[in-house]
Structure formats: structure tokens, C-alpha cells
Amino acid sequence: xxxxxxxxxxxxxxMCRHWNGPVGGLHVKPRVNSPNFFxxxxxxxxxxxxxxxxxxxxxxxxNWEQRY
Numbered sequence: 001x002x003x004x005x006x007x008x009x010x011x012x013x014x015m016c017r018h019w020n021g022p023v024g025g026l027h028v029k030p031r032v033n034s035p036n037f038f039x040x041x042x043x044x045x046x047x048x049x050x051x052x053x054x055x056x057x058x059x060x061x062x063n064w065e066q067r068y
Contacts, residue, residue, distance in 0.1 A: 003039045004058075005031065008068040013048065014038075014057035017067040020046035024067060025057060038068070 006015065013019040014028055015038070027041035042058045050063050 002042065003027070004042050005037055005039055007036060008038060009066065011064040012058050012060050013046075013055050013064075014040045014044070015064075015067055016048075017065045018048050018050035018063070019055065019057075019067075021049045 006012065008015055014025045019025065025040055025044055025046065027039075027044050029039050031037040031039055040057055042056070044057045045054050046057075047053070048055045048061075051061070
């Protein structure tokens with residue numbers, strides 16, 4: 001599993017409230033000693049509850065809403 005680092009305001013699916021509903025990403029973890037960054041698996045795929053399609057963590061759209 002490869003992990004990448006992102007800011008919670010980055011407009012990608014892994015940081016969106018619609019991606020996998022209330023559960024969110026299964027491999028999204030806050031970075032230790034860095035409260036403004038999260039590690040995530042870019043290959044993780046979950047359902048977008050806004051569009052009802054399976055989407056990868058790194059994709060984005062115009063209806064992004066901040067989760068964290």
C-alpha cells in the first residue's frame with residue numbers, strides 16, 4: 001500500500017464528505033505531529049454518495065464539501 005500526504009482543504013474525493021458517506025476513507029489517518037495533514041491510500045476506491053459511482057481517492061469534482 002502506497003500512502004500520500006494531503007491537506008484537508010485539498011479538493012479530492014478522500015477529503016470530501018460525500019465519499020463513502022459518514023465512514024470516509026478506510027486508510028485516511030491524521031499525520032503524527034502535523035494536525036493539518038493526512039496520509040491516505042491513493043488507490044482506495046469507495047462510493048461517492050453524491051453521484052452514486054465508485055471513485056478513486058485522488059479524483060475530484062465540482063460538488064466537493066470539506067469533511068475534516
